[in-house]
Amino acid sequence: MKITAIESLQWKEYPRLMVVRVHTDTGLIGLGETVDKIPGSKGALHGTIAPLVLGQDPLDIEGVWRFVMDNIMYHGYAGAETRALSALEVALWDIMGKVYNAPLYHLLGGKTRDRVPTYNTCIGFGAYQDYAAWHNDAGALAKSLLADGIKAMKIWPFDPFSESSFGQYIHPYDVEKGLTAVRQIRDAVGLDMEIGIECHFRWNRASIERIARALEPYNILFMEDVIPAVMPDEIKAMSQRTSIPIIGSELLMTRWQLRDWLVKGVSQIVMTDPVWNGGIAETRKIANMAEAFGVPIVLHNVAGPICHAVCMHLGAHLPNLFYVESVRAFYKTYFPVMSGLAPTVVDGHLSIPEGPGLGVTLRDEMLTRADLTLERSDGAGLAQGRRAMGDHWAVEEIR
Numbered sequence: 001m002k003i004t005a006i007e008s009l010q011w012k013e014y015p016r017l018m019v020v021r022v023h024t025d026t027g028l029i030g031l032g033e034t035v036d037k038i039p040g041s042k043g044a045l046h047g048t049i050a051p052l053v054l055g056q057d058p059l060d061i062e063g064v065w066r067f068v069m070d071n072i073m074y075h076g077y078a079g080a081e082t083r084a085l086s087a088l089e090v091a092l093w094d095i096m097g098k099v100y101n102a103p104l105y106h107l108l109g110g111k112t113r114d115r116v117p118t119y120n121t122c123i124g125f126g127a128y129q130d131y132a133a134w135h136n137d138a139g140a141l142a143k144s145l146l147a148d149g150i151k152a153m154k155i156w157p158f159d160p161f162s163e164s165s166f167g168q169y170i171h172p173y174d175v176e177k178g179l180t181a182v183r184q185i186r187d188a189v190g191l192d193m194e195i196g197i198e199c200h201f202r203w204n205r206a207s208i209e210r211i212a213r214a215l216e217p218y219n220i221l222f223m224e225d226v227i228p229a230v231m232p233d234e235i236k237a238m239s240q241r242t243s244i245p246i247i248g249s250e251l252l253m254t255r256w257q258l259r260d261w262l263v264k265g266v267s268q269i270v271m272t273d274p275v276w277n278g279g280i281a282e283t284r285k286i287a288n289m290a291e292a293f294g295v296p297i298v299l300h301n302v303a304g305p306i307c308h309a310v311c312m313h314l315g316a317h318l319p320n321l322f323y324v325e326s327v328r329a330f331y332k333t334y335f336p337v338m339s340g341l342a343p344t345v346v347d348g349h350l351s352i353p354e355g356p357g358l359g360v361t362l363r364d365e366m367l368t369r370a371d372l373t374l375e376r377s378d379g380a381g382l383a384q385g386r387r388a389m390g391d392h393w394a395v396e397e398i399r
Helices: 038-053 061-075 080-100 128-149 172-190 207-219 234-241 254-264 280-292 305-315 334-338 392-398
Strands: 001-013 013-022 027-033 116-121 150-154 194-198 220-226 245-248 269-270 297-299 323-328 372-378
Touching: 001 038, 013 038, 013 080, 027 038, 027 080, 027 305, 038 061, 038 080, 038 372, 061 080, 061 280, 080 280, 080 305, 116 194, 116 305, 128 150, 128 172, 128 323, 150 172, 172 194, 172 207, 172 245, 207 220, 207 234, 234 245, 254 269, 254 280, 269 280, 280 297, 280 305, 305 323, 305 334
Parallel strands: 116 150, 116 323, 150 194, 194 220, 220 245, 245 269, 269 297, 297 323
Antiparallel strands: 001 013, 001 372, 013 027
16 A cells, blocks of 8 residues: 555635645545644645655554654754644554554554543634633633533633733732632532633743642642743742642653653643644653653644544543543534534543544535645655665755
8 A cells, every 4th residue: 555645635714724635545545634833834744744755655654754753853843844744644543544444542552441531621613702701701601611511621811911021920910810710610610610721831930830829729620831841940840839730731742852851750740732743653652651650641632623533542542641622612613514523521521433543534515615725745756665764965855
């Protein structure tokens, strides 16, 4: 079997998403996806990765991945190239599942759980304006989420106060304003709703410690990305001065960037994104490494139905899973429009799609929509059969 074509698909209505379709000479097509900063990812996919991958065996996932990484490592891998590689790698797993008529979780070694715990990131889209709702009345939103079976939610009420000082200082009055949404949730539903606080790495340690002290009486589930991930020593110091567990960070790509984080013991929980970090296999390697340190993992999941399915299969498989992030405003609006996937939450948990592969198919009408931009790379490829770059300058012509 050989890879014969690689397509990127993007729709004007969903500008944050890039779906990847990998075609084979057997007619099987695998689906992948990445999210955010799509122009760079699309350029990396067609300009750098496709010439290396066309003509390769799609079932040699590890070999193909390592060959691409061997190439992109030369010039700083942890950006657009890795996001594009993640989407491609996901599609290869989807092909493998279709070849063997097995769900992804079986290919990974089976399940450790039959349902996946989730928290809702309160973003707005379409009929579900959860972002506006928690700014208006977070308690009412908490009741709405509980009615949908959701028992944990994530908000970011302190972000606006970072802008005037570039995150260098927060006044006690602004801390009190930020607590408003948290108090509304506790007043409305008590401890029935877990609360996670996203910090978007907008603060220095002095300021985020002031925020953490104010949050501690409210039994907070976690604080995420409290300080930029490039400052692990500061994050560790902060994590040791609060009772709230710290999560970090989806900004760390591949196992190599997570390795030092774990060795240092930076945070009590780690987070990674399978459509940013290198893909499905890389996520499992990161999770296995974290498990060896006794650290649980959160799967970052703010993309489309393909990423969601990936996170469900991985969530079913990984023994040290803490939570999988999900977005009600996405899976109740455009997921069923794009695909046959329409998740529901029951008792705080999501169900696991069956295969083959990811168990997700694009609806036929997505391929004929007027707002679709499709780019295709095909042909024989320039590196068939290669598994290592060797002398970089000797193979410059295939880059």
